[in-house]
Amino acid sequence: MQKTPESTQRQGSTRSPSKKRSSASVKSTTRTVPPKKAPARAARTRQQKITNLDDPRLYLNRELTWLEFNRRVLHKATDDATPLLERVKFLAIVSSNLDEFFMKRVGGLKQQIAAGIRTPSVDGRTPKEQLRESLVVVRDTHREQNRVYRQLHGLLEAQGIRLSRYAELKPGEQKWLRDKFITNIFPLLTPLAMDPGHPFPFISNLALNLLVSLRYPGGSASHYARVKVPMAKGIAPRFLNIDDSNIYVKL
Known part of the structure; x- marks a missing residue:
């Protein structure tokens, strides 16, 4: 079959637009967008913020954070979800922690004050300021500890465990305790x-x-x-058990 010039012209006119579109699409896919650069001022500001490490507000005081940890222990003694005797143990741990704090931390601060050291620590507090703020926290902790002790005292009595005074005991219980004191404790006293x-x-x-x-x-x-x-396990315990009952008296 012989192609006429008219059919040839029609075929050419139908192919040419597709070639143009394909070439245009290739050009659009190869176009790249240059990345945006961060402003130089923002970079300098960020660098200034992380290089100022001498600001006392960036640091926590060693003594005060230790006392805050002890307050967390005290909080465990107030948690109703904790078993009752475990709460009593946490309350005792608060006291032993404070004993250690005064032996090590308070003693060290007093030595620095006696030596005339006034150089502030990294958190900006002098030894005298650290001691003053620490004692404020200790007094507040001690007040809360006494409140929790009274609360636990009532809960223990509700479970049949009594912490009594000598004057609250019955005559027979007082005689038993007095005989135990004369036999086991009095010989250990040395004024x-x-x-x-x-x-x-x-x-x-x-x-x-x-x-x-x-x-x-x-x-x-x-x-x-x-x-x-005196403190001796089995001879002079901190709490004396009255005749194998659930009544205890502090030594």
């Missing part, structure tokens, strides 16, 4: 006099000491002495 003729007695850590006033029979002059409360 140390406090007067100009004797050096001040040594006060050991983690010990309960009493300041007592003494007077000779028939005399009017008072003398002072230090008595260390």
Whole structure:
């Protein structure tokens, strides 16, 4: 079949637009957009913020954060979801933590103050300021601890566990406790006099000491002495169990 010029012209006219569109589409896919650059001012500002490491507001005080940790322990003693005896243990841990805090941290701060050190720490507090703020937190913690103790005291009584005083005991219970004191505890008591003729007695850590006033029979002059409360497991425990009952008296 012989092609006429008219048919040839028609075929050519139908092919040429498709070629133009394909070439245009190739050009559009190869177009690239240059990335935007961050403003130089923003980069400099960000660099300035991370290089100022001398700002005291960036740091936490070592003593105050330690006390805040102890407050978290106290919070466990207030949690109703915690078993009752576990709450009592957490309350005791608060006291042992405070003992350690005064032995190590408060003692160190007092030594710095006595040495005349006034250089602030990285958080901007001098040793004197750290001691003052720490004592404020300790007093607040102690007040809360006493409140929790009274609450747990009532909960223990509701479960049949009594923490009583000597005056609250029955006559038979008082006699049993008095005999135990004379037999096991009284021989361990050693009063140390406090007067100009004797050096001040040594006060050991983690010990309960009493300041007592003494007077000779028939005399009017008072003398002072230090008595260390004995602590011996099985002989002089911190809480005395009254005749194998659920009644306890603090030594």
